[in-house]
Amino acid sequence: MITSFGILIILLGIVTLVTKPLFKNAKLLQWFSAKRSLQIIGIGIVLSIVTGTFFYAEPGTAYAVQYPWGGQKAVFRQGIHTKMWGRLIPIQFELPIKYVIPSQEHGLGEQSEYANVDEAKYWAFSDAVKARIATSVVISINTENEAQFLSVADRNKTEKNMIRSRIIPNIDQSIKNTCKLMDAQDYISGQASDFDRYFKDQLENGMYVLEEYADNQTREIIGDSSTVRTIVNKDTKHKRFRIQIRNGEPVREKGNSLKAYGLTVIQAVVTEIDWEATFDNRLQLQKEEVAQTQLEKQQAEREFYRAQKEKARGEADKATERARLEKEQIQKTIAAETEAKVAEFNLVKEKKQFEVEKFKALSKKVAADAESYQNAKLVTAGLTPQERAEWDYKTSVGVARELKELRLPEIFIEGGSNKNPDNTLLESLIGADLAKQMMNKSEK
Secondary structure, three states, X not given: OHHHHHHHHHHHHHHHHHHOOOOOOXXXXXXXXXXXXXXXXXXXXXXXXXXXXXXXXXXXXXXXXXXXXXXXXXXXXXXXXXXOOOEEEEEEOEEEEEEEOOEOOOEOOOOOOOOEEEEOXXXXXXXXXXXXXXXXXXXXXXXXXXXXXXXXXXXXXXXXXXXXXXXXXXHXXXXXXXXXXXXXXXXXXXXXXXXXXXXXXXXXXXXXXXXXXXXXXXXXXOOOOOOEEEEEOHHHOOOEXXXXXXXXXXXXXXXXXXXXXXXXXXXXXXXXXXXXXXHXXXXXXXXXXXXXXXXXXXXXXXXXXXXXXXXXXXXXXXXHHHHHHHHHHHHHHHHHHHHHHHHHHHHHHHHHHXXXXXXXXXXXXXXXXXXXXXXXXXXXXXXXXXXHHHXXXXXXXXHHHHHHHOXXXXXXXXXXXOOOXXXXXHHHHHHXXXXXXXXXXXXX
């Protein structure tokens, strides 16, 4: 700009210097003397020299400087640099390139002098569904290799030409190849991330070589698993493509890569897709069907969980009743066991008591037998007068006690021919009672 201004000033000085002798009476040229015209020419020459010798490098922009004598250099730092009347090819460090779906109100949206914005194009997916695909791509130039940068700048001449002739064709080819790899239904069913991955990989490393394969036959099992029938639907037949693989790596087209120009893909994403009207209608029907299916699924799940809730409640009631019955059973069992233990204890007690009483009875019997035996021996051996007196005393005391307690009958009948006149009635009664007592003792 300054160089052009300097050239204009030089032309102005030359014009005034030449035309003043011709138009001496012109009032406009009275001020321009020959000296002033030469001064103006000198100022223009100085400005042209200065602006042709130096230039200002803007930040974020790389410059390829091509000198008139054939040399060139690369400038990557901002500031004032020399160009020696050479040609400048400025290229931004990062080149934003966007495809935008225009709106009725704002068109392509806000424009920037540093971004290249175009209207999105229609592309056909593998199932022939068309859509306008809006993308956002950011390309970075190589500022580390000066020779490569100068080569790219020399071959493309301008930044705009590089974008139009190198970058945009690669973007279009990448979108086209990626669309061939999937159906529109596949894209909306979860393969959008695959689309971005394929798109960016082809931009940076080269276009895939695609191969066609048949995908128009559906193997369907009819009846049992041993009967398989192949059904061909010619109405839905369409071409399918896949990436050609060799040695585990995708085969790529040679010489068709941004990497060959020292360009790096920083960002390559799909920002928006505008499907054609027929697919939008089909998609809307599909959404409604999915929504209805989800609603029915939720209702089925609700019924299932309600049944599970009722089942759980029944199980809880059964568990409660089982616990109550088990508690009663345990109580009854414990009571019965307690009763049995008590009965067993009582039986043992009675047995022990019986044995005790039995031993007591045996003890008494042994004592009585011993006493009887002793008395019999005493009688057999004879008693001393003193013992006889003691025996008589005890006998009389016993007879007196027995007589005191004896109840005689009111009527007594005596009979028999062998009557002993020496025996009285009282003696007979006492003798009978003593005999009875002796018999009882002997039985014990």
